[in-house]
Amino acid sequence: MNTVLMVDDNMTNLVLVRQLVRRVEDCETLAFTDPASALETLRETDVDLILVDYVMPEIDGVEFVRRIRRMSRHATVPVVMVTTTDEREVVLQALEAGATDFLTKPLDPLEFKVRVRNLLALRKAQKQLAARAALLDREVSIKTSELVEREQEIIWRLTKATERRDTDTGDHIARMSRICGILAEGMGLSVEDRRLVEIAAQMHDVGKVGIPDEILFKPGALSPEERKVMETHTDLGWTILEGSKSRLLQMAAEIAVSHHERWDGTGYPKGLAGEAIPVVGRITALADVFDALMSVRPYKPAWPIEKAIAFVADGSGSHFDPACVEAFFAHFDEIAAIAGTGRDDDVISAA
Structure with a gap:
C-alpha cells in the first residue's frame, strides 16, 4: 500500500x-x-x-x-x-x-x-x-568481516610461531600492540588504521624465526658480529610479509622492517630518519621499547616506571618521533595501566 x-x-x-x-x-x-x-x-x-x-x-x-x-x-x-x-x-x-x-x-x-x-x-x-x-552492503560487510577474521588468524598463528623463537612473552606482544593502538589514536590515525596497526604490530618480530638459536637465546651480551646477525630479523620480517595484497599484511611488513629505525637516523636496517620512517614503525618502536623496559626479562628486572618514563622523554627527537612521545604522555594513564600488567607486584609497589 x-x-x-x-x-x-x-x-x-x-x-x-x-x-x-x-x-x-x-x-x-x-x-x-x-x-x-x-x-x-x-x-x-x-x-x-x-x-x-x-x-x-x-x-x-x-x-x-x-x-x-x-x-x-x-x-x-x-x-x-x-x-x-x-x-x-x-x-x-x-x-x-x-x-x-x-x-x-x-x-x-x-x-x-x-x-x-x-x-x-x-x-x-x-x-x-x-x-x-x-543487501549488497550487508553481503560486502560479511565478506569483509570474514576476510579480516582470516587475516587476524594468520597474524595470530605467525605470532605463535614467533613466540616459540623469542625470549619475549606472548603477553608482551599483546600489551605492546594495545599500546600501539593508543599511540595511533593520539597521532591522529583513522579508526581503521588504528585497528590495523594494533593487529599488525603483533608481527613486528616475526623475522626472528630466521635467527640461529645460539644467538637468539644467548643469555649474555651479543658480540658485534652476533648483533649484526640479530639485526637481520627486520629484513627477514619484511621478506616474510611483503608482497601481499592485504593492507593488514602490508602494514605488518612496514612495521617489521622499520620498528628499529630511530628518529635521528641511527637505527637499522636502513638508517632512515624522521618522517622517512613509516609512522606505524615509529609508533611500534616506542610501544615495543616502553613495554620491554617495564617487563621482566631473563636478563633484566623490570624498570621502575619513573626510569622508563625518563628514557622515553630523553629519547624524544633522537630515538623516538617527538609527536609520538607527545601522544605517549597525553595518553599515559591508559598506557601505564596496560604496561603495568606485565610487572611483578614487588616492582609495581617499588615504583
Missing part, C-alpha cells in the same frame, strides 16, 4: 485532491490543512508521495519542500507542487527547493492519475534499489 501525504490550507481543495488520490490503486492518504502539523508527522512517518499546495500562510509550498529535504528519511521521496500558476520564477524556486513535479489548478483528473501513478512507480523503484544496495 502506498501512502500519499497532502497539504493544502483550503479544505475544499484538500477534499478534492484526496478524492482524486483514492482513484489510484493501492493508495492511502494523510491530509493536512496545517503545514506545521504535516511536518511534525513527516519527522516520524515514511510516505511514498507528497502533494503540497504552493500558496499557504506562514509556511508556503517552497519552504515546506525545503524543510522536507532536510529530513534524511524524505531526501528522495517524490514531491509534487500544486500551483495556480506556471510562472518561471515559481517553478525555479520549487525545483531548487527539491520539488519533483508540478500540477496546475484546476486539476485535470486524468493527468493527475497518470502523474501520481508514474511518481509512485518511481518511488517503488527507488525503494527496490535501496533494498538491493542495503
Whole structure:
C-alpha cells in the first residue's frame, strides 16, 4: 500500500485532491490543512508521495519542500507542487527547493492519475534499489568481516610461531600492540588504521624465526658480529610479509622492517630518519621499547616506571618521533595501566 501525504490550507481543495488520490490503486492518504502539523508527522512517518499546495500562510509550498529535504528519511521521496500558476520564477524556486513535479489548478483528473501513478512507480523503484544496495552492503560487510577474521588468524598463528623463537612473552606482544593502538589514536590515525596497526604490530618480530638459536637465546651480551646477525630479523620480517595484497599484511611488513629505525637516523636496517620512517614503525618502536623496559626479562628486572618514563622523554627527537612521545604522555594513564600488567607486584609497589 502506498501512502500519499497532502497539504493544502483550503479544505475544499484538500477534499478534492484526496478524492482524486483514492482513484489510484493501492493508495492511502494523510491530509493536512496545517503545514506545521504535516511536518511534525513527516519527522516520524515514511510516505511514498507528497502533494503540497504552493500558496499557504506562514509556511508556503517552497519552504515546506525545503524543510522536507532536510529530513534524511524524505531526501528522495517524490514531491509534487500544486500551483495556480506556471510562472518561471515559481517553478525555479520549487525545483531548487527539491520539488519533483508540478500540477496546475484546476486539476485535470486524468493527468493527475497518470502523474501520481508514474511518481509512485518511481518511488517503488527507488525503494527496490535501496533494498538491493542495503543487501549488497550487508553481503560486502560479511565478506569483509570474514576476510579480516582470516587475516587476524594468520597474524595470530605467525605470532605463535614467533613466540616459540623469542625470549619475549606472548603477553608482551599483546600489551605492546594495545599500546600501539593508543599511540595511533593520539597521532591522529583513522579508526581503521588504528585497528590495523594494533593487529599488525603483533608481527613486528616475526623475522626472528630466521635467527640461529645460539644467538637468539644467548643469555649474555651479543658480540658485534652476533648483533649484526640479530639485526637481520627486520629484513627477514619484511621478506616474510611483503608482497601481499592485504593492507593488514602490508602494514605488518612496514612495521617489521622499520620498528628499529630511530628518529635521528641511527637505527637499522636502513638508517632512515624522521618522517622517512613509516609512522606505524615509529609508533611500534616506542610501544615495543616502553613495554620491554617495564617487563621482566631473563636478563633484566623490570624498570621502575619513573626510569622508563625518563628514557622515553630523553629519547624524544633522537630515538623516538617527538609527536609520538607527545601522544605517549597525553595518553599515559591508559598506557601505564596496560604496561603495568606485565610487572611483578614487588616492582609495581617499588615504583
